[in-house]
Amino acid sequence: MSVRATYLTLMLLSTLAASFIWGVNTLFLLSAGLSNAQAFAANAFFTVGQVIFEVPTGIVADVWGRRTSYLLGTLTLALTTMAYYYAWTIAAPFWIWAVISVLLGLGFTFFSGATEAWLVDALAFTKFKGSLEAVFGQGQAISGAAMLIGSVAGGVIAQFGGLGLPYIFRSLALLLTFSVAWFYMKDLGFTPLKGVKAIDNIRRTFKDSLEHGLKNPPVRWMMLSGPFGAGVSFYAFYALQPHLLKLYGDPTAYSIAGLAAAIVAGSQIVGGLSASKVRKYFKLRTSILITAAILGTLALGLTAATTSFYLTILLLVVWGLTFSLMSPIRQAYLNGLIPTNQRATVLSFDSLMGSSGGVVIQPALGKVADVSGYGASFAVGAGFQLLALPFMLLARREKPKSDIIS
Numbered sequence: 001m002s003v004r005a006t007y008l009t010l011m012l013l014s015t016l017a018a019s020f021i022w023g024v025n026t027l028f029l030l031s032a033g034l035s036n037a038q039a040f041a042a043n044a045f046f047t048v049g050q051v052i053f054e055v056p057t058g059i060v061a062d063v064w065g066r067r068t069s070y071l072l073g074t075l076t077l078a079l080t081t082m083a084y085y086y087a088w089t090i091a092a093p094f095w096i097w098a099v100i101s102v103l104l105g106l107g108f109t110f111f112s113g114a115t116e117a118w119l120v121d122a123l124a125f126t127k128f129k130g131s132l133e134a135v136f137g138q139g140q141a142i143s144g145a146a147m148l149i150g151s152v153a154g155g156v157i158a159q160f161g162g163l164g165l166p167y168i169f170r171s172l173a174l175l176l177t178f179s180v181a182w183f184y185m186k187d188l189g190f191t192p193l194k195g196v197k198a199i200d201n202i203r204r205t206f207k208d209s210l211e212h213g214l215k216n217p218p219v220r221w222m223m224l225s226g227p228f229g230a231g232v233s234f235y236a237f238y239a240l241q242p243h244l245l246k247l248y249g250d251p252t253a254y255s256i257a258g259l260a261a262a263i264v265a266g267s268q269i270v271g272g273l274s275a276s277k278v279r280k281y282f283k284l285r286t287s288i289l290i291t292a293a294i295l296g297t298l299a300l301g302l303t304a305a306t307t308s309f310y311l312t313i314l315l316l317v318v319w320g321l322t323f324s325l326m327s328p329i330r331q332a333y334l335n336g337l338i339p340t341n342q343r344a345t346v347l348s349f350d351s352l353m354g355s356s357g358g359v360v361i362q363p364a365l366g367k368v369a370d371v372s373g374y375g376a377s378f379a380v381g382a383g384f385q386l387l388a389l390p391f392m393l394l395a396r397r398e399k400p401k402s403d404i405i406s
Contacts, residue, residue, distance in 0.1 A: 003122040004135060006184045007115075008142050013180060014074070014111065015143040017173030019150030020166040021081075023260065024158045026241045031163055032088050034097070036242075040366030043238060045098040047231075047358035049105020050112075054355065057106070058113040058348025062341065065192040066118035067185045073110025074178040078171045080104045085167040105355070113348035118187065120335050120343060125189030132335060136328035137275040144268025144324070152262045190340060211342075214349065218400035219337050222330065223353045225391035229293065231357025232381040233323055235365045236300060237264060240316060243374040247309040263313060264320040271324025278325060284403050285333045286396035289326050290389060296322035297385045304379035333395075336402025357384075 021028065029039040061069035080103045087096050123135065154166035214220050240260040248256050282288050299319040303312055338346045361384055369377040396403065 003119070003126055003128070003188065004138075007119045007135070008139060009180060010070075010115070010177065010185065011139045011142045012146045013173065013177040015146035016150045017077075017170050017177055019147040019265070020154040020157070020170040020173065022147065022237070023151040023155040023241065023262070024163055024166060026238045027158075027245075028088060028163045028167075029097070030242070032097075033091055034094065036370045037363065037366045038094050038097075040235065040238070040369075041363045042094070042097045042101050043234065044359050044362040045101035046105045047234065047355040047362065049102035050109050050355035051105075051352055051359060052102070053106045053109040054112065054348040054352035055345065057109040058345035060110070061114035061117060061348075062343070062345045063192065065187050066114040066121075066190065067181065067187050068192075069110045069114035070118070070181050070185060071178060073107050073114075074174050074181065076110060077104065077107035078174040078178075080107055081167050081171045081174070085164050085171075088164050088167075109348065109351070112351040113343070113345060116331065116335070116347050117343035118185070118190070121189035121340050122187075123189075124340075131276060132332040133279055133328045134276040136331045137272040140272030140275075140324060140328055141269045142272075144265045144270075144272060147265030147268060148262050151265060152259075155256075155259070216337060218395050218398040218403070219334060219346070219350075221391045221395035221398065222334060223350050225388040225395070226350060226354040227357025227361075228384050228386075228388040229296075229323070229326075229357075230354030231359075231361030232300070232365075232385045234358040235362045236319070236378065236381055239365070239369060239374055239377060244309065244312065246374070247307065247312060259313075260316065263316050264324075267317055267320025268324040271321050272328060275325055275328040279329065279405050283405060284396065285329050285405060286392055286403050288329050289333075290392050290396070292322040292326045292329075293385070293388055293392065296326075297382050300378055300385060301382035304375045304377075304382065307375075333400075333402050337400055 026039055029042055030036070034042065057069060057072075060072070080100055083100045084097075084104070086092075087100055119135065119139075120132065123132075128135075154169070157165050157169065214223065237260070244256055244260050250256070278288060279285070296319050299315045299322065303315045303319070306312055306315070334347070334350060335343070361381070365377040365381055365384075368380050
């Protein structure tokens with residue numbers, strides 16, 4: 001199997017596995033007796049886990065191999081997903097949800113930098129001639145299709161089999177993902193560090209990653225824009241589930257809750273496939289990112305002002321399209337500035353910055369929803385999202401080579 005085919009297959013399987021619960025996760029937490037604030041605090045603990053473990057697992061990928069990191073991620077997520085299900089069956093106290101959520105965050109951090117770093121280096125090793133945006137866009141489109149299938153299926157499964165059943169499906173799908181990665185994912189264009197004490201490898205990799213990450217101005221500014229966009233997107237994605245149910249008028253229509261995830265998935269497909277086409281109309285990648293960020297902020301702000309179920313869906317489509325279009329463009333921008341040996345760790349730093357926004361923004365917006373409703377929380381979220389723009393402008397001012405669309 002070719003590098004691109006392996007990447008797309010893994011994106012398909014891992015997203016399908018993850019998305020079984022995405023359409024019902026907030027309802028799952030609320031049904032366990034948690035309040036809105038506690039449910040989003042549990043999600044915040046998930047991002048706390050990402051913040052804590054992003055860099056250590058990025059170092060795992062850069063020192064011991066991207067394949068090793070990926071395999072550890074699939075096993076960790078399978079086990080912690082079943083722990084989530086068990087906590088639901090016993091109506092566990094909040095602290096248990098918090099601990100498991102942190103460990104779920106650990107599982108995803110094994111993926112975040114490793115998968116992208118593995119792809120970029122393996123494509124270079126095999127002398128791939130196409131654009132990174134095209135491959136990242138295809139991966140995003142495949143993920144969107146998997147998310148569409150998984151989130152809708154999860155909602156239907158929950159409606160007929162109970163809110164806990166999608167979590168069992170997720171664990172089984174993750175084991176299948178592990179099997180595919182075991183046989184087809186090989187570290188190409190990158191050699192895991194051997195023959196040196198592990199602590200020396202870790203120290204050197206961490207130091208070099210700082211040099212090429214936060215100490216590199218164009219990378220730093222783009223990283224600092226991450227907490228605002230990512231933090232709001234985490235909240236909006238999960239808050240739209242109960243919000244759509246409220247607008248629809250039937251709190252037990254779990255398939256409608258799955259519709260929120262399905263719409264975002266459809267937007268991912270279109271946004272991913274459009275990235276390589278949209279770039280033809282711009283000279284700079286930051287121009288695309290800034291334009292999409294403004295449009296996404298407007299769509300989220302207008303969501304706060306309407307009580308129409310169908311208009312909310314339309315605005316959700318627009319918001320999802322802008323966010324999905326930004327992802328492959330941003331990935332190409334960053335990867336053009338990061339050396340091979342530090343790639344996974346620096347990308348993990350970037351993911352850490354996004355997760356740190358979720359730690360603060362999710363519970364804050366959840367509290368706003370408890371006090372003033374979901375509409376008000378989306379309005380505040382749009383304000384947070386707007387704060388990413390100054391950092392994107394600073395990244396643009398640095399005029400890095402990867403900003404230029406060739």
